[in-house]
Amino acid sequence: MTGMRRLLLPAVSCLLLGAVPPREAYVKSVDAWHAERTARLAAEDGWLSLVGLDWLKPGENTLGTASGSTVLLPEGAAPAQAGTFMVEGSTVRIHLVTGSGILVNGQVVAEATLKTDADGQPDLLRAGRITFYVIRRGSRFGIRMKDPEAPTRKAFHGVARFPVDPAWRVEAAYIPYPTPQTRAIPTVLGTSESMTAPGLLRFKLKGRTVTLEPLIEDPAHPELFIIFRDASSGKETYPAGRFLYAAMPKDGKVILDFNRAYNPPCAFSHFATCPLPPKRNDLRIAVRAGEKDYGQH
Secondary structure (H helix, E strand, O other): OOOOOOOOOOOHHHHHHHOOHHHHHHHHHHHHHHHHHHHHHOOOOOOEEEEEEEEEOOOOEEEOOOOOOOOOOOOOOOOOOOOEEEEEEEEEEEEEOOOOOOOEEOOOOEEEEOHHHHHHHOOOOOOEEEEEEEEOOOEEEEEEEOOOOOOOHHHHOOEEEEOOOOOHHHEEEEEEEEEEEEEEEOOOOOOEEEEEEEEEEEEEOOEEEEEOEEOOOOOOOOOEEEEEEEOHHHEEEEOEEEEEOOOOOOEEEEEHHHHHHHOOOOHHOOOOOOOOOHHHHHHOOOOOOEEEEOOOO
16 A cells, blocks of 8 residues: 555645535536546556566565566566666665666666655666566565556556546544554555554435545645445446545545545556455445546556
8 A cells, every 4th residue: 555645646726625616616626637547557657567566575676677586577667687686674675787777766786775665755767768666565565566557558548437426425423533543454465554543433325324434645745545345336336345444534524526536556457456445335325426436447
C-alpha cells in the first residue's frame, strides 16, 4: 500500500467540506476531479506504465538483461550484467558495473544506498526509457519497473463510470474510538499491512443505516482513506473493491462522496500491490457511483 498514497491521487476537493453546490457546478467539480485522476493514471510514470515487479532476497540480487537476472531489464536497456542489489537487513544498496549506463537520480554512480517508497520519494534509477525503484512491503523489498511505452498505457481507453448523482454524496456521523485502533489490512500479496483506524462512519444509503471504518495512511497529512466493497463489486465494479478519500471530521461529521470512488491500481496492472477491504467494509448495498470495472488487463 505504501507508495500509492498521494503520488497519483488528486487531493480531496474543498467542495467536500461544505454544502452541496448547485447541481451543475457539483457535476462539473466531479468531472474535473475525474479528468485529473485519469490524467495522472495515464501519465508517463503513472500506474499504466508498470511493466515489472521483482522481489529481492536477502543478500545479492543480480541486475541486467541476461536471462536469469533477479531484476531483468529489457534487451538493449543495459548490459547483460549491469550490477547487483544487496539487501542487508533494512538496507538496499546498488552496485553498478562501469559503463552500465544506469543512472541513479540522474547521476552516474558506482554504488549507492537506496531510499524506498516507504521513505517517501524513492531514489529513481533509469536505464534508457525504463525507470525503476525500490518498494518496501512489510519486511520485503522489491523493484518496481515502469516503461512509458507499456502496452497497458498505449491501449488505455479511459475509465467508465456511473453518471454523477448528488444523491451519492452523503453526510456521515463520525464516531471516534476511545483509542485509535491498529488494523492488519490484507493485501493482494497475501500479506497484511498495519494501519490506524480512528473510528467509525455511520450514515444512510438507500434508506439503510450502514457503517464504514476509515483508515489514516499518513499521520503527517491526515485524511480518511476508505477501502470498501459493495453489492456491485464483481458485477459492475472492480471485484476487489474500490477506494475513497474524505476530509477529516468537522464538528463530528464527514462528507462521503461516492461519485469519487475509484479503482485501486490493481484494477489496471498485475504489478501493483493493493490493500483489500476489511470485512467490516463490505456493504450489502450496490453503490452505483464512481468508477466502474476497467475490465481485463
